[in-house]
Amino acid sequence: MRNNAIHAVTGAFGYSGRYIATRLLTEGCSVITLTNSPARTNPFGGQVKALPLAFDQPDQLAAALAGVEVLYNTYWVRFNHATFTHEQAVKNTLVLFAAARRAGVRKIVHVSITNPSEDSPLEYFAGKAKLERALQESGMNHAILRPTVLFGREDILINNIA
Numbered sequence: 001m002r003n004n005a006i007h008a009v010t011g012a013f014g015y016s017g018r019y020i021a022t023r024l025l026t027e028g029c030s031v032i033t034l035t036n037s038p039a040r041t042n043p044f045g046g047q048v049k050a051l052p053l054a055f056d057q058p059d060q061l062a063a064a065l066a067g068v069e070v071l072y073n074t075y076w077v078r079f080n081h082a083t084f085t086h087e088q089a090v091k092n093t094l095v096l097f098a099a100a101r102r103a104g105v106r107k108i109v110h111v112s113i114t115n116p117s118e119d120s121p122l123e124y125f126a127g128k129a130k131l132e133r134a135l136q137e138s139g140m141n142h143a144i145l146r147p148t149v150l151f152g153r154e155d156i157l158i159n160n161i162a
């Protein structure tokens with residue numbers, strides 16, 4: 001990993017993205033974030049530039065990724081909402097992958113889930129599997145992470161269960 005390379009992290013102001021961005025900054029990398037919450041408090045001050053996840057403007061999204069060497073994709077939705085679903089998250093992520101390709105991003109590190117399957121009756125797992133297949137078929141250099149669960153101080157799921 002070249003320290004002067006630009007790394008993009010989706011959701012660096014959120015939970016998992018914040019830890020990825022922190023690690024990259026510790027390694028001396030330049031980091032930007034693509035976020036749906038540009039008004040959210042930036043925990044990195046001026047170290048991480050925030051740009052919108054403009055899924056409805058693919059040219060703008062590709063421009064935001066210009067010069068990025070690695071894209072770390074943590075973007076997803078935990079639950080279907082009345083106005084936002086796993087299906088929409090899949091469509092949005094496909095736009096993100098296409099924008100990364102157009103921008104010349106050298107590698108995508110995609111956070112998936114353990115045991116994704118397009119045959120799953122659970123949209124969460126089926127959607128993650130569709131994205132893995134799309135990334136594998138894209139021809140782009142990539143890595144797919146399949147955590148069972150992410151746990152830490154700010155985690156919602158495990159802390160609520162505890």
